[in-house]
Amino acid sequence: MNYRHSYHAGNFADVMKHVVLMALIGALRRKPSPFCVLDTHAGIGLYDLSGAQAQSTGEWREGIGRLLDAPEGSHHAPDVENWLEVIRAVMRDEQAGRLSYPGSPALVARLLRPGDSLICCELHPEDQQALRHLFRHDRNVSVHGRDGYQAITALLPPKQARRGLVFMDPPFERPDEFPRLGTAIMTARQRFPPGIVAGWYPIKHRAPVRAFINGLKDAGQRKLLTLELTLRPPLAPSRLNGSGIIIANPPFRFEEEARGILASLCRYLGDGEADFHVEWAVPE
Numbered sequence: 001m002n003y004r005h006s007y008h009a010g011n012f013a014d015v016m017k018h019v020v021l022m023a024l025i026g027a028l029r030r031k032p033s034p035f036c037v038l039d040t041h042a043g044i045g046l047y048d049l050s051g052a053q054a055q056s057t058g059e060w061r062e063g064i065g066r067l068l069d070a071p072e073g074s075h076h077a078p079d080v081e082n083w084l085e086v087i088r089a090v091m092r093d094e095q096a097g098r099l100s101y102p103g104s105p106a107l108v109a110r111l112l113r114p115g116d117s118l119i120c121c122e123l124h125p126e127d128q129q130a131l132r133h134l135f136r137h138d139r140n141v142s143v144h145g146r147d148g149y150q151a152i153t154a155l156l157p158p159k160q161a162r163r164g165l166v167f168m169d170p171p172f173e174r175p176d177e178f179p180r181l182g183t184a185i186m187t188a189r190q191r192f193p194p195g196i197v198a199g200w201y202p203i204k205h206r207a208p209v210r211a212f213i214n215g216l217k218d219a220g221q222r223k224l225l226t227l228e229l230t231l232r233p234p235l236a237p238s239r240l241n242g243s244g245i246i247i248a249n250p251p252f253r254f255e256e257e258a259r260g261i262l263a264s265l266c267r268y269l270g271d272g273e274a275d276f277h278v279e280w281a282v283p284e
Helices: 012-029 052-057 064-068 078-093 104-111 125-134 148-155 177-191 206-218 254-266
Strands: 035-039 046-048 100-102 117-121 141-144 163-168 196-203 224-230 242-248 275-282
Touching: 012 035, 012 064, 012 078, 012 104, 012 163, 012 196, 012 224, 012 242, 012 254, 035 104, 035 148, 064 078, 078 100, 078 104, 078 254, 100 104, 104 117, 104 125, 117 148, 125 141, 148 177, 163 177, 177 196, 177 206, 177 242, 196 206, 206 224, 206 242, 206 275, 224 254, 254 275
Parallel strands: 035 117, 035 163, 117 141, 163 196
Antiparallel strands: 046 100, 196 242, 224 242, 224 275
């Protein structure tokens, strides 16, 4: 309940996770049948990068700031360019003097078709109120004031769609967050077998990430794709050195699309040491 994403919105980890999220939604949109997205840790949806919290850390300047400052005509992967178009559209739509950055629910909501739906879970009372206000006129979006992990059992499978995505982006404040995320991934797959399940994780040093992935392997999980972007070698446990996403049941040939995304981002993020890996932790 202490974590406030307003301090970190738009940083390099947000950039990576949001471009990948949009690419996953794009894969769902290729078929006409409706889909549902469950966002378990939704936040407030829209962040003011010109506000005091974002300005106090300045993390966004090394993330979305670098992409927006890239010279005109810079070559981006198509997925990165699509995401930037949405970012610029949101900034145009918001009031003058406010530098607004859309979080995961705001991004997903813009991509929903009439029959699609988004379920947002947010436990923090103030953030939940802001999220309800943001989507007060959107019938495709519902907001739940409940624990996102508990919502996996309560809200899956979705009643209105046989296809969809479970997107988990926990704050990693608790020391047991990796095991909790692993359990949540397995539960989501049990409750919603045809769905795509994606979970974000921080990369500080390798040992916790290795234990997390090995735990899923040992539990018999299959078809797990890992995407990782590191700004520097992950050797310092005290700082965020990289950003990872594990995807269970990814779209067909998504690993190729992901490599294009991360290769493009590496050209703009970090200070020359940025690297990426797209690997099947467990194949099908």
